[in-house]
Amino acid sequence: MEYTGTSMATPNAAGAAVLVREYLTEIALRPSPQGALVKALLVLGAEDIGSRNIPNNNEGWGRINLENSLAPSGNRGIWVDDRSVMSNSGSVKTYTFEVEQASFSFKAVLTWSDERGSRLSSSQLVNDLDLEVEAPDGTLYLGNVFASGSSQVGGTRDTVNNLEVVLVDVASVGTWTVRVKDASHGGSRSQPFAIAISGNGVNDLRPDPTPVEASITTATPIPQVGESVLLSAHIENLGNVAVENVLVHFKVDDNLIDSSTINLNPAEISTVFWYWTPTNAGNVTVTIEVDPLGEIDEIRENNNIATKIVGVTTPGVRMSSSSSTIILLDSEQTATSWQVNITNTALIQTNASITANGVQRQSDGLSFSWYVGLSETGFILDGGQSALSNVTVIHPSPPDPGTYVISLTGIDNDNSINFPYEIMLEVPDLAKARVSFPPIVAVSPVLQTNFSVELFNEGNADIGYNLFLDSPTGWQAGFTDLGAQPGAPSASSGAIVRDGSLQVGISVSPPVSMVRAGSNLSLNLHIISQTENSESWTEVVNLRVGVYEDLEISLESTVGMLRPDSSVNLQFSVFNEGNSDLTLTPSIQLPGGWSVTSGMNTFSVDYGDGHNWLVGIVGNGQAVGGVMTLVLSSP
Incomplete structure (x- = not known):
């Protein structure tokens, strides 16, 4: 058996209307919604059946779909208003909506419960309201101007119905403007109306x-x-x-x-x-x-x-402090103190005391067994009199980040009245850097020297540090692997885990001019924490220039062909191009038949200085030509 026709449509529509009203009152918490609003929402979610030809006499504005009416899918929302009224002809109520995506429809439904008309009148509408929707490009759509199931541009306003609809299949991105106009107000009182709108960027825009x-x-x-x-x-x-x-x-x-x-x-x-x-x-x-x-x-x-x-409460005590919250800024600090007041709020004398109840971290309620000391615990207070006590908390250096609550109790002993009071220790991320490096780093006077230091993060969190190098005069120091480019004098460590360390490579390049061996230099390493309250440290790395030995030897004498029995004095210039004073011992290798007559004594050449060296040789008559090798040895 099949049930069709208005006998079935009517109870289904009535049931749907009840569900809409229940949703408005119990889910949306909208008290006393108009019947016109229920009607508007039913039409708002209605679907065209079969071919696109709504509105028509067979299906009206389409088949009811409560999901579309109350909880549309995708990025579409619902907006309603049934609290506004029209009071006279020419009144206009305007609403604007920002459509952010262009792939959704935009639908507006206007309904109102018109005043009772006269059967003798040629027009049954007493209060004639109109619906207009303006697209971002200025295109205007009038209510109930439809063709092929959607709104069309042009047409004339509807002067017959008390329900008007605008449906744009694909709404363009931009500001859409919806207007409700009182075209003709023939009634004796204000005309309430209901409007329901669905589309992208549409929400129930009301304060709360x-x-x-x-x-x-x-x-x-x-x-x-x-x-x-x-x-x-x-x-x-x-x-x-x-x-x-x-x-x-x-x-x-x-x-x-x-x-x-x-x-x-x-x-x-x-x-x-x-x-x-x-x-x-x-x-x-x-x-x-x-x-x-x-x-x-x-x-x-x-x-x-x-x-x-x-x-x-009546008479008792009250506690206060000019600085109830202290922010810990020094990672080395192990004790923090507050000054608290205890005041007798009564007008007569009382015995009072203060007790400390422990320390808790505010974020998780975890208790800590830190020592809490009070400079004074017992007081005799006249009416209105106050007294001071210093509260000192001994804590790690530094504690974990967080807010720590130190609970105190002021007690009016005579009246058994307690006054709970809290002071706070706020601990931010605190940095604490330590650097390990050799006591002396030997550096070459002619070549780049690479070495590393170890940077320890002893703060209370994972913390990064900015690093800067101050080079000795004439030298160039940089970071080998942390800077924007190798050799840059500044770098960032990145976040170093708590109690972790990082090997920091450093290169030191000498100046063009030779630096004397044994010279002591200072390389300053500046460390600045990447925390809200930054802390800084400077470490001095001691550098010592190593020994570099280099000689330039030149023959100053002009030597022609020698006879086998010749006696010759050869003049050499020796220049010390190294960076230390040298004591040189000569040795010579000669071709056969030749012997040294002078110049084999040890001599010294200071750093940056020269020496004239005279070597005498003699042939035995049988001497032959060949290579003479000179060797100058330092200890």
Whole structure:
């Protein structure tokens, strides 16, 4: 058996309408939606059946598809408005949407529940509203001007129906403008309407200011009766548009204490402050209410109130500190101290004391067995009198990064009233560098010398360091493998793991002029941590110039052909081109028949100096020609 026709379509459409209304009230949290909005959403998601020819008398605006109406697929969204009204002819309501992708359709549906007309009138519409959609290039589409199932350019406005639709199959990227116009207002009252729009870049653009319950705080955790207390709370806009003149009420036990007016951008959090003087001891309910008069059209109307129970006490003690939070900046520091005050808030004398309750890391609640010392623990305080105590915490150097909470308790011993108080130690990433290198590095006076140092990261996190070299005068030092190019005088270590190290290669090149052997030089290695609070170190690497021996020997005498029995004095010039003083011992190898008569004594040539060397030889009459080899040896 097949069920067809309006007998089946009607209950299906009615059921779908109920589901849409349930979604609006329970999921979207939109109170009291208009029936016109339910109708608009049903038409918004309707699909053409078969050939593209909607609207027509067989399927109207198409087959209902609630997924398209409420949760469209892809990068399309839904936007609705059923809170606006038209009051007179010529009124216009404008909406704009930014389409970011060009592969999606853009559909707008306008509906309204018109005032009752007269059967005697030639026009049954009392209030005639029109829908217009303008594309980014200025192309204008009018409601209900359709052909082949989509909107067409041109045509005339619809003066008959109280439902108008614009459907553009492929919307171009840019700003799309939707207008609702009151073309003819014949009714006696304002005309509400509903508009539903789907497409890329379409969202429910409404503000949603709400108080953040966890943010409600009092400057004094446990206020005293008669004490002026600063109370604060965060107000957050969870919506997508800015909202102005948001009224915020501050109440205590449903009694209005004060109010403020704020402005909020989308996703902005604003803090509001009030002063409050408690009048009664005990637990009171502090209420922060946003938009108490219901003047703002919000995404959610059920998140405008936040409450907190605050305990108010009578005479006791209060603790304070001018610097309750200290930031540790020195990685070598092992102790941190605070100065805290304990004040008798009563008007009569009391015995008071302070106790330390331990140290915890705020991020994970982990406890630490650090020593916490107090310079004073017991006090006799007159009414309103204060006393000081120094709190000292002994900690590693440095501790792990994080915020550490040192819990203290001020005690009014006579009245058994405790006042919990916390001081904070904030530990950022702290650098601590150490460099290991030889006590003296020997460098060549003529060649590049390469050596390495080891850079240790003893900080409390993985930390990088910037490195710089100051070369001795005339010399050139650089990093062999860390800089932008080999030999650059600056480099970055990259992040070195905590308690890790890095071998840093360094090259040292000599100047053009010869440097004397044994000269002591200083190479400065500057280290700067790549942390928010940078620290710096300078290490001095001691360099010592090594010995380089080099001689230039030249024959100054002119020697022709010699007889076998000749006696000859040969003049040589010896120049020390090395970098140290030399003591030279001569030796000579002669061809057969020749012997040395003079010049074999040891002589010295200072660094950078020369020496004239006279060598005498004599032939025995049988001497022959050949190669004479001179050798100058240093010890």
